[in-house]
Amino acid sequence: MAKQYWLLKSEPSSYSIDDLKRDGKTEWTGVRNYQARNTMRDSMSKGDLAFYYHSGEETAIVGICEITTEAIPDKTAWDAKGHYFDAKSSPMNPIWFCREVKFKQKLKTPLTLADLRNIKGLEKMVLLQKGSRLSVQPVSEKEWEVIMGMAK
DNA sequence: GCCAACGTTGGC
């Protein structure tokens, strides 16, 4: 199957691209939205690439990471003291899933939301749609290439 | 801080 592309959102204050660079890899846990869950569980493939997007104060694509595993249960759902606890999920019957992602690179210059809105060819991008707040979302191959072209 | 958009919950 052809390589697919994604975009992962994160608040830099909770986990930034620099944190990922430092760690090398991380489990992309804490997603508690069914659509985003389904994307991670069912649609992604090992080896796919994803833009790393900072939401909040920065609002920009800041880097690239790679999906390095199949879907794995999100263990943070089982931690009763944690922020992402969900009593309905259990090791026997997991509800939430994640993937491990590996740091690939930082963009030399972040591409801000405002930049992206001005680039031809990205009009359909999920990120740029009104009211879009999915934290895991697809990026088309064409969109990926347009953005990579701009990031040089 | 404000508010639009969206998702979830729960009463009926």
Next chain:
DNA sequence: GCCAACGTTGGC
């Protein structure tokens, strides 16, 4: 199954 109320996300 509908829908109002509520909570959250996230841009501005």
